[in-house]
Amino acid sequence: MEKPQEKSTPTSSLLLAFRLESRPVLLIGGGPVSHSRLIHLISCGSHITLISPTITSEISSLISSSNSSPFPSKITYLKRLYKGESDDIKVKDFSIVLTAIDDPIISKETYELCKFHRIPINVADVPDLCDFYFGAQFKKGLIQVMVSTSGKGPRVGAMIRDIIEDCLPEELESSVEGVGILRKELREKVPGIGGDKSKKRMEWMKSICDAWGLDNLKLFKEEKIREWVFINGWEKDRVVRPDQIPWNEMPEEIRIQYRKGMKKDKRVGKLDVGGTEMFFGLLGWVLGTALGALFMLGLAMLISWYMSHKS
Known part of the structure; x- marks a missing residue:
């Protein structure tokens, strides 16, 4: 009896460069994780709606500097809790949604709302509730590099990213x-x-x-x-x-x-010297083979001489 074939499970994500310039993004949460998310979103030129009753001083500085700069990214900060389905802010009005809050119930509800409206969502530190991952990234002018561990080991991804960054040429x-x-x-x-x-x-x-x-x-x-x-x-x-x-x-x-x-x-x-390198490489091989043959011949003659004198 044939064994039933096991269902294959995808192990990799499709890595894309998602352009978010002037697109609406909803960010829920005001802690350190939201701060790192905000940095990436600002660099994309997104129009960000941030909902949180409190924010870190770093986020506050980002909001002030972003809204006063000539760059296209703008941040609207709503100082309050996010209420999920009953909130006046609707996930269907955004290109992507990100949550970074210590409320698993609201996080799960937000995820389900996004799935219903087909809006990509990232729930921080919950891979099963993520349509995409941020990965470990670095940006140098026009160059962007991301290393993803599919949500399994963010710190390992960061270590690999640092190795790659150190290896890249300066110019x-x-x-x-x-x-x-x-x-x-x-x-x-x-x-x-x-x-x-x-x-x-x-x-x-x-x-x-x-x-x-x-x-x-x-x-x-x-x-x-x-x-x-x-x-x-x-x-x-x-x-x-x-x-x-x-x-x-x-x-x-x-x-x-x-x-x-x-x-x-x-x-x-x-x-322009490929032919020369090939010639000398072939010459080296021929000489090496010839010397090897001479050595083996000499060894055989020595053994033959020794055996004849011994007998």
């Missing part, structure tokens, strides 16, 4: 900016989504990134380099490498940046 943001400008201009030159042109454009950008290496991508912030790459690369249906750029025609400052990049990124500067 990484400049590289992101450079490749972003190149990609934007290419999309303007070759518009279209989903067709052959789009596929070719994405493949070319991927190859350019691989050929230039992470550190040298910041050089695409220079208009002269982008123009040369478009004319001699894209328009001729080929991928140009950094060592093919006429650096003598570029300003001294750009040449210095390139030389620094060659020292930092091992992929750059080795691209």
Whole structure:
């Protein structure tokens, strides 16, 4: 008799970058957890409604600074308890809802309300009542990184995040900016989504990134380099490498940046010597094999001589 197959349980979340600029968000609670949530929401430019009878001094400072800044994020603070279903504030009017309160009954009621109205909700420290997790995050300019343990070990996620952050190059943001400008201009030159042109454009950008290496991508912030790459690369249906750029025609400052990049990124500067490396690698293998064979032959002859004299 066949054993019934066990039902597979999903073990991972779908990690997305959710844009919340100018969108309404409901945050219930005024403690340290709400403070960390508020920091993330402000950086997204959300319109936040915060409900709590008390708030920390840090939250109070965030409210004052956010509402007086030119950034799009705004906070409406309602100094009172949240009443759940009977509250005048309705979860259906928000893009997402977050709770961080020591009231499991109201938290569960809020979760059920959100499920009914199909509003994503995060109930702090209760993974089973979460449609999404915050994870351990860090932000550096345009770069955002998140590590998720699916709600199992937040501190472990934070430790992993710190390791990743320490490993990233200092000028990484400049590289992101450079490749972003190149990609934007290419999309303007070759518009279209989903067709052959789009596929070719994405493949070319991927190859350019691989050929230039992470550190040298910041050089695409220079208009002269982008123009040369478009004319001699894209328009001729080929991928140009950094060592093919006429650096003598570029300003001294750009040449210095390139030389620094060659020292930092091992992929750059080795691209044009692949054949040489392959040749010497093959030569080394042949010589090693030959020496090994000679050694074994010599050993066999020595053993044969010894055995003949012994007999």
